[in-house]
Amino acid sequence: MEERIRTRQEMEEKDTWRLEDIFECDQAWEEAFQEVARKSDGMKALKGTLGKGAKAMGAALEARDILLEEFERLHAYAHMRLDQDTANGFYQGMDQRVKGLQSKVMADTAFLIPEILAVPEGTMAAWVEEESLATYRQHLEEILEEKPHVLDEARESLLAQAAEVLQGSGQTFGMLNNADLKFPPITGEDGQPTPVTHSRFLPLLQSGNREVRKAAYASVCGVYGQFRNTFASLLGNTVKKHVFTARIRNFRSAREAALSANHIPETVYDNLVATIRRNLPLLHRYLRLRKQMLGLDTLHMYDLHVPLVGDVEMEIPYGEAKGILLDALAPLGRDYNRILAQGLSDRWVDVYENRGKRSGAYSSGAYGTPPYILMNYEGNLNSLFTLAHEAGHSMHSWYSRRSQPYVYGDYSIFVAEVASTCNESLLNRHLLSKTQDQRTKLHLLNHVLEGFRNTVFRQTLFAEFEHAIHKKVEEGEGLTAELLSSLYLDLNRDYYGPEVELDDSIAVEWSRIPHFHYNHYVYQYATGYSAAAALSRQILGEGRPAVIRYLDFLAAGRSLKPIDALRKAGVDMETPEAVEAACRVFEETLLEMEALAGVRREG
Template sequence: MGNAVRYHSRTEIPEKYKWDLQKMYESDAAWEQKFEEMKRRLPELKEYEGKLASSAKTLLEALQLKDYLLEHILRLYNYAHMSSDQDTANSTYQGLVDRAMGLYVQFGAAISYMTPELLAIPDETLEQYLQQPELSLYRHAIEQVTRLKAHVLSKEEEALLAQAGEIALAPNNIYNMLNNADLQFPNVHDEEGKEIPLTKGNFVPLQQSPDREVRKEVFHTFYERYKNYNNTFAAMLNAAVKRTVFNARVRKYSSALEAALDEDNIPVEVYSNLLETVEKYLPQMHRYIRLRKQLLGVDELHMYDIYTSMVKDVDLVIPYEEAKEKVVEGLQPLGEEYLQVVRKAYESRWIDVYETPGKRGGAYSSGTYGTAPYILLNQMDNLDSMFTLAHEMGHSVHSYYSRATQPFVYSDYTIFVAEVASTTNESLLIHHLLEQTNDRQLKMYLLNHYLDQFKGTVFRQTMFAEFEKLIHAHVEAGGSLTAEILNQFYLELNQKYYGPDMVSDPLIAVEWSRIPHFYNNFYVYKYATGFSAATALAQGILQKGEHAVAAYLQFLKSGGSAYSIQLLQRAGVDMTSTQPIAAALDVFTDILDQMEALMEE
């Protein structure tokens, strides 16, 4: 297991390992100045109310003003949330986050008239306006609005919903404070019996320990603490799901699932196809569990045995600097243009590397138009940390290209395609590492990692997706999500996905309470579909070379200029079909075959 150097405060960390947020704002005072400007200018949007249909010139001016204000409000929010994530207990930046979010809600209220007014413009008139060169830029953006005509409310109703937006975010905000700032864990013991702090950042690395007693203690300590707050977490998730169901009903959708997918113009069948296809491959997942049990040599396989390597006597320690170079090597097939952006990320302080007390756990890529696509890490000097770097770099290069190539209105992309870029990087990296070794043990170790990627990204995320479908359907049928109901749903799914050879420890029933993605409804399925699309794209890049790379880079540069399904189809992957999911799971089956063959050597 990797064991990165531990820092007790950010002041101890060399500057080159900390992101440079001053590129967004030189100081908090500069942030305040821009905040006041945006607050002062928000009323300008109201000057266009009731006038959008009057002329193409007026419509263009209103849209340009909206874009300008939104661009800067998003920058205000990103600076605030990333500053807060450096130390989630810092009340100053908590305040900035709250104010930025409040400003965003006010912005939403200020533009709430725009959609109803756009929809009221006769189709012939709107088409005439869109013939104007400058306004034609907004054709796809306007089409995204008019496409949802049946689900848009009156001007007054839209304004009311926008004003309630800040209240509606309460479950998310309370969850983040409890989970990231207030929830503390007792110390646990490492392999040498020494007491060490348990954090959300080191939970998974400690679950990877070769010492089973360490894994068991960490598992029970971690989830017992979540169990202590079982009812509180249930109340928060119940409120979040009810909010989602309410919004879907108000907007005349048949279900919360349909409403969530329609935002990206994704057919509900894509979600259903994922659940059904993965269920057909659950026997292969259960085969993986049997293989894990056999290689670990245990009489009973427990949930605290799921993260540790199945391959003994391989302990890869990969310091951050080495990980950086290996990522560059693995991404060579994407060409020099792509690699130049990766090197720029390393050299320009886009990345916040090490864990410190209070720092937000996990990893992400963030930023907005006009800023660097920053990366937050919690480096642990192991294989997982190297793949996390490759993963988040995929997001950030995608963001870099989108923002550099597209105008602001199309500079963002949907989460549906976001996970493609990140996972393509991971697929290329694992392929490179496997090619570079003839060592049987190391190859088995890497195959183990590849299997675990499938387990975590396709099977586990699909289990999460099925959990989300269940809990929303339960509320839609008039039920309430109590701790007992949530625990029951989750435990039953855990047993279904991991199969009869896994002991589903009772404490795993509360695992749902540590998953922040459930507060962003119907989000996690995109990891599984993205992994499937990425598997196809990576194979194309490796097999077809420059032609496939050119199509892929064009996909990265397209931002949100077309619908997600269309963008992937142009890159060569059709996610309305079950084929990419089945093909990815066939690769999983093939890796199992390779692993079993190596065992017999």
């Protein structure tokens, strides 16, 4: 019999997130929705007042922050209710309504930045020294830096009103990908029909049965191939949106615009790609080891995820995973551990897959709410590392929101993956230190290498692809399914080299990557991994001084620019050194695995 996926109503309460901590019921959300709409209307009364003095500007910024804080609670509740069951029509409507309200809020507050920029520089320099603007000093300085890219009030308002329409292709991709796309079942290891879903795809690729891996790969890639023209149209429109908004704001490129939002020099992006390109022989060497250990004459894409030591027991129930994680993160101190332990027991986490639930995992919430975690926990090592990863995000949010006022209570996307990956690194070290069994250690080393392959090498491949397709649109070319597939296939040839026999279906893999709709996001996985590798080594090597620097980094939020926050923590991302150091960690791990496996290195 085909295994049945439970409905949302069949999930145990203890395994679901407690969104009642945001709004006790949907009616409370509705009442808050009306109040936010009223407050958004009220912002219009402040139009024309920001130039009257520091007190007037401070009052307007405070009113904006109150409005945005309340709106973000609405948005968090709506999107998480929808994500727990994407086929639920009521929550689809709620999510659409809040997106409409977002456009209104953006339009009703669009006058603020132009009015701030209209204040003469000398006057503003005097105002920011007054107590009424003390909280906003850093915020105002960053606004002034963006002056060449800020439009006049009328065009800012028009862009704000168009935001919902401009987001349409990404939203449609999400709905098609998560709610409507269905994959054919395959014959499982037991010879019985086995469902294929987003969350089960990776476990199926980790099967020791090669025919199961091959069938799962064909099931998923075949469906995406059938819809490749639709996905190309959606991605093409997303990229056009990025290019359009960059041009209208006087940026040279979409990439410059995306990185400018976080004050990141484009050299950081180029350094990453160049450094990883130089180190591709390390990836090829690892793939050669993988082929040798699996005893395969030919390595295919569906062979890249299967554990190299397949008979090691690594089943990890969720309750056990929580305990392992807390032990692994003990180097971060009792305060960090106490807060995380409380959150895990207070239903921060929506644990298991149910029918219609959004695939993957994430950390979410808003200022003043718990930092919730969505999981599709599968009871294996990968799920344990995913829990560690998302807990890193959530603890970063917890420290930032507790330590900073609303205006600085979030953290830059550029550093978003640092805390999550640092948690993974500490978990790696913990697990390796707890075993003397050679096969278990090989299994864990394989996991470390796979994490690096996926987080650094693969995400840099994605970054190259993303930059290339934006350049194509900027040069006036259209993004057809054929062009996208050709670009993607060529990059895969470069990255995976002669060790992997590329199946034709890899050419359409771009169609199932949601991050390509996020605008130059993926490179930050690789830079974040590199920074995290350095920070975790400092934490384990230096102890308390490094922990204090690290927790200060978590608490900084947006009160510092991300490059400066990392530099203060002990990592300088404006040089290639951090990425090179991460590649050395990969090489050291590879050497250890080669030695334990008794495989002679070629060349």
